[in-house]
Amino acid sequence: MVYIHEQDDWPRFRWSESAISGRLAAVRHRQGRLIGHMEALGFDLRAEAVLATLTEDVVKSSEIEGERLDKELVRSSIARRLGLDVGALAPVDRDIEGVVEMMLDATQNYDKALTEERLFGWHAALFPTGRSGMTRIAVGAWRGENAGPMQVVSGPYGRERVHFEAPGAVRLPEEMAALLSWFESERNIDPVLKAAIAHLWFVTIHPFEDGNGRIARAIADMALARSEASPQRFYSMSAEIRLERRDYYATLERTQKGDLDITDWITWFLACLDRAIDGAERILGNVLHKAAFWRAIEVEPLNARQRAVINRLLDGFEGKLTSSKWATLTKVSPDTALRDINDLVARGILRRDEGGGRSTSYSLKSVAPGS
Numbered sequence: 001m002v003y004i005h006e007q008d009d010w011p012r013f014r015w016s017e018s019a020i021s022g023r024l025a026a027v028r029h030r031q032g033r034l035i036g037h038m039e040a041l042g043f044d045l046r047a048e049a050v051l052a053t054l055t056e057d058v059v060k061s062s063e064i065e066g067e068r069l070d071k072e073l074v075r076s077s078i079a080r081r082l083g084l085d086v087g088a089l090a091p092v093d094r095d096i097e098g099v100v101e102m103m104l105d106a107t108q109n110y111d112k113a114l115t116e117e118r119l120f121g122w123h124a125a126l127f128p129t130g131r132s133g134m135t136r137i138a139v140g141a142w143r144g145e146n147a148g149p150m151q152v153v154s155g156p157y158g159r160e161r162v163h164f165e166a167p168g169a170v171r172l173p174e175e176m177a178a179l180l181s182w183f184e185s186e187r188n189i190d191p192v193l194k195a196a197i198a199h200l201w202f203v204t205i206h207p208f209e210d211g212n213g214r215i216a217r218a219i220a221d222m223a224l225a226r227s228e229a230s231p232q233r234f235y236s237m238s239a240e241i242r243l244e245r246r247d248y249y250a251t252l253e254r255t256q257k258g259d260l261d262i263t264d265w266i267t268w269f270l271a272c273l274d275r276a277i278d279g280a281e282r283i284l285g286n287v288l289h290k291a292a293f294w295r296a297i298e299v300e301p302l303n304a305r306q307r308a309v310i311n312r313l314l315d316g317f318e319g320k321l322t323s324s325k326w327a328t329l330t331k332v333s334p335d336t337a338l339r340d341i342n343d344l345v346a347r348g349i350l351r352r353d354e355g356g357g358r359s360t361s362y363s364l365k366s367v368a369p370g371s
Helices: 017-039 043-064 071-082 094-108 116-126 169-185 191-205 212-228 237-243 245-256 263-296 304-314 323-330 334-346
Strands: 151-154 161-165 350-352 361-364
Touching: 017 043, 017 191, 017 212, 017 263, 043 071, 043 094, 043 212, 043 237, 043 263, 071 094, 094 116, 094 212, 116 169, 116 212, 161 245, 169 191, 191 212, 191 245, 191 263, 212 237, 237 245, 237 263, 245 263, 263 304, 304 323, 304 334, 304 361, 323 334, 334 350, 334 361
Parallel strands: none
Antiparallel strands: 151 161, 350 361
């Protein structure tokens, strides 16, 4: 098997302009319309949309790699770093802080140069303990020869299938120098295309022992922020890639086993971006619904616990809300939790779910209180 990085003309990528020009123009048009739509919102709604988008991006990028992060803790970390008031901010562990730090540096500081040192900083933030799971890895440095061949494999032990093998460690300094130079100096390629190419190029080099996928997506997000000349993110490529994970890996594998014609990968990337922009409409819809809900109950006197849990429900609470979960979330006694809940039920803000069984659950009413 000859991989793309073993081709004589690597990394001179080529693609069919006629095959991608229409898709690229359509996506660029949709980017402009989305930004215009969001700019028309008030500051608070726009900030809420950015917070929701970045939270989704961090959570879903980690999910692609099989790691589940607590959405509320991610949201809390992002809100604190952006200076947004979202009520009581939960303490966040350093693993989440590291992922958030990387993503915000990529998007909020999109206009700063992408350098080797910056990538090392991102990698160190992703692995603050110097370990990937139970395995110690080289952190903040390219992978070394002692790590052995870097392979993407699947299947049970003894019957693994090798999907891809990255360049040897000895090539990494030169390979990454070429990528970083191109990323900063190439001015004749549309920034959206640069996002697609940089993503592919980085994961093909696979320069770190772990975290390559998340860093590749951060680099792509950085290029997309440059394409819009804005740090404000209103759509999540990672969330869409998570939905299309099978196609994502299949397209990568085909491309990495092909020649230097990457039309197939660029076409997929642009289509995925188009669908990610569709997802922005859902995020905006949730933000507007949340704002309308709070307007409907703005005259209601609520305590801090009630406000915090209502926000959790509006942001997409996983599972069913019970009095015991309320007590755990707000760190109060079961009796205090039940008083908080019964007060909201009496005022028509919460309703008891039907068929609760042994444990009664509650949901937000879909209509304004008193209606």
